[in-house]
Amino acid sequence: xxxxxxxxxxxxxxxxxxxxxxxxxxxxxxxxxxxxxxxxxxxxxxxxxxxxxxxxxxxxxxxxxxxxxxxxxxxxxxxxxxxxxxxxxxxxxxxxxxxxxxxxxxxxxxxxxxxxxxxxxxxxxxxxxxxxxxxxxxxxxxxxxxxxxxxxxxxxxxxxxxxxxxxxxxxxxxxxxxxxxxxxxxxxxxxxxxxxxxxxxxxxxxxxxxxxxxxxxxxxxxxxxxxxxxxxxxxxxxxxxxxxxxxxxxxxxxxxxxxxxxxxxxxxxxxxxxxxxxxxxxxxxxxxxxxxxxxxxxxxxxxxxxxxxxxxxxxxxxxxxxxxxxxxxxxxxxxxxxxxxxxxxxxxxxxxxxxxxxxxxxxxxxxxxxxxxxxxxxxxxxxxxxxxxxxxxxxxxxxxxxxxxxxxxxxxxxxxxxxxxxxxxxxx
Numbered sequence: 001x002x003x004x005x006x007x008x009x010x011x012x013x014x015x016x017x018x019x020x021x022x023x024x025x026x027x028x029x030x031x032x033x034x035x036x037x038x039x040x041x042x043x044x045x046x047x048x049x050x051x052x053x054x055x056x057x058x059x060x061x062x063x064x065x066x067x068x069x070x071x072x073x074x075x076x077x078x079x080x081x082x083x084x085x086x087x088x089x090x091x092x093x094x095x096x097x098x099x100x101x102x103x104x105x106x107x108x109x110x111x112x113x114x115x116x117x118x119x120x121x122x123x124x125x126x127x128x129x130x131x132x133x134x135x136x137x138x139x140x141x142x143x144x145x146x147x148x149x150x151x152x153x154x155x156x157x158x159x160x161x162x163x164x165x166x167x168x169x170x171x172x173x174x175x176x177x178x179x180x181x182x183x184x185x186x187x188x189x190x191x192x193x194x195x196x197x198x199x200x201x202x203x204x205x206x207x208x209x210x211x212x213x214x215x216x217x218x219x220x221x222x223x224x225x226x227x228x229x230x231x232x233x234x235x236x237x238x239x240x241x242x243x244x245x246x247x248x249x250x251x252x253x254x255x256x257x258x259x260x261x262x263x264x265x266x267x268x269x270x271x272x273x274x275x276x277x278x279x280x281x282x283x284x285x286x287x288x289x290x291x292x293x294x295x296x297x298x299x300x301x302x303x304x305x306x307x308x309x310x311x312x313x314x315x316x317x318x319x320x321x322x323x324x325x326x327x328x329x330x331x332x333x334x335x336x337x338x339x340x341x342x343x344x345x346x347x348x349x350x351x352x353x354x355x356x357x358x359x360x361x362x363x364x365x366x367x368x369x370x371x372x373x374x375x376x377x378x379x380x381x382x383x384x385x386x387x388x389x390x391x392x393x394x395x396x397x398x399x400x401x402x403x404x405x406x407x408x409x410x411x412x413x414x415x416x417x418x419x420x421x422x423x424x425x426x427x428x
Contacts, residue, residue: 002036002076004083005109006207007102009175010092011166013126014116014189015199017222020045020087022200026214033209034082038075048072049090053098057134057246073105084109085207091175092165099175111183113175114206116199117168118189120281120288121308125271125319127166129230130222131158133254135246137237140319144277169291181296188301191309202300225258226268227319228326232334233258235327252338261337262330269326272316273308282308 010016023030023037030037039045047068056062076084092115094102103111128136128143136158138146146152146159165171168186176184185206190198197211204211225233236253262268273281289303 002079002081002084002109004112005076005106006083006085006112006114007091007106007175008085008087008114008116009094010089010115010171011117011123011168012089012092013123013130013222013224014089014118015221016087016089016116018219019116019200019203021219021221022214022216023085023087025218029213029215030209031081033213035207035209036076036079036081036084038072038079038084038086044068044072045086045088046090048086049088049094052102053090053094057250069102070105076106077108083207087114089165092171093161094174096174096177099177103177103179111179112206113172113179113184114187114203115168115172115185116187116189116203117306119191119306119308120166120285121273121278123166124162124273124277124281125316126224127162128319129225129271131162132230132234132237133225133258135237135241135249137234137241139234140271144273148277148280168288169295172295172297182298184295184297186292186297186299186301186303188299188303188305190301191305205300206298223259223263224271225262226265226330227271227317227322228330229258229262229265229268230271230319231322231327232262232330235331256341257334257338262334265330265333269322270316271319274318278308 008016008019020042024042027037039048041047047062047065048071049069050056050062050065051067051069056065072086076086091102124144124147125140128138128140131138131143136143138156138158142156143159146155147162150159150163163170172184172186187199187202187206197216200211200214200216233253236257237249240249240253285307289306292299292306293303
């Protein structure tokens with residue numbers, strides 16, 4: 001029976017995806033060192049976290065998650081090696097009754113908690129763009145103002161969830177019920193410019209495996225969107241929220257459009273916390289560090305790495321300062337990529353048909369967004385609008401799907417205009 005279980009509970013955007021990919025791709029090498037990374041699918045830990053929390057994205061429950069937590073626990077219970085690792089950042093926001101169930105289910109082993117942490121000046125923009133991928137439509141300014149005053153009434157659930165995941169002392173207090181402080185491990189993320197393998201070295205020191213015996217060539221993190229690219233997805237969220245179901249968004253917008261297409265655009269501008277917010281973020285970070293320093297938890301790294309440099313980062317842009325022209329260019333690239341995906345779907349390696357890869361409603365939403373940006377960007381040079389219209393027209397001529405989406409959209413526009421009351425001469 002497994003003697004030790006390490007539960008890595010977060011935080012999001014703290015190198016978790018990279019570490020999980022290393023663990024997944026090196027399962028056999030880890031087994032030889034007595035370490036089990038359980039699960040039959042690379043998403044097994046995600047499904048288990050949702051099952052434990054009785055939740056899923058967008059307020060729904062995906063049947064694939066049913067029973068995922070006890071399956072993971074049963075596999076760990078049957079392991080005869082030295083230890084096992086559960087790693088999923090979505091566990092960070094678990095409520096106390098979820099934590100109680102998890103610790104009871106794992107009571108056959110000695111449970112250790114692991115929390116990877118990064119400074120808030122980098123975490124806030126990174127977490128916001130990740131929330132946008134998951135259908136958040138708050139502007140960055142709205143998001144940050146909520147974080148600054150997290151106790152005001154009517155706060156968005158996105159803001160509440162941020163602190164439930166990123167407030168390290170709170171997360172570890174919820175998960176640390178009955179667990180001695182020496183079994184709680186805080187791993188700090190190195191500052192930019194540190195050796196690329198340092199985070200893995202720190203994490204492996206906690207778990208007790210040799211990172212040099214792991215192949216990290218295929219490991220990758222969760223790349224962040226640039227400023228214009230995030231704004232495209234945020235506006236697309238506004239345009240599709242009411243009539244596009246989560247699964248369509250998850251497949252086409254989040255995983256394909258955001259994470260495969262827009263994260264790879266050349267020249268994308270990094271997100272940067274505006275200087276106006278840096279003082280309160282530094283102060284909040286110092287409070288977190290002080291609480292961790294007095295907790296008795298084991299720290300691997302340096303807590304000072306969690307306090308942002310007060311001078312700010314040299315590179316990056318305020319997410320709300322991105323220009324309409326940059327947003328429009330990213331939107332055109334997004335629309336073109338989705339059309340190409342549909343055109344290539346016949347040879348898709350997973351065997352899905354054209355209608356399963358891309359639907360008219362999704363492309364129509366992109367075209368509506370382009371149309372709205374045309375009207376919102378009247379201050380741009382006159383040459384911009386004809387150029388964008390030419391791109392959309394060319395796509396329509398080459399791909400029947402886009403033409404059908406345009407025709408459907410304009411029928412809806414005409415129907416709406418007919419329903420609107422006509423203005424009288426005096427009103428004009």
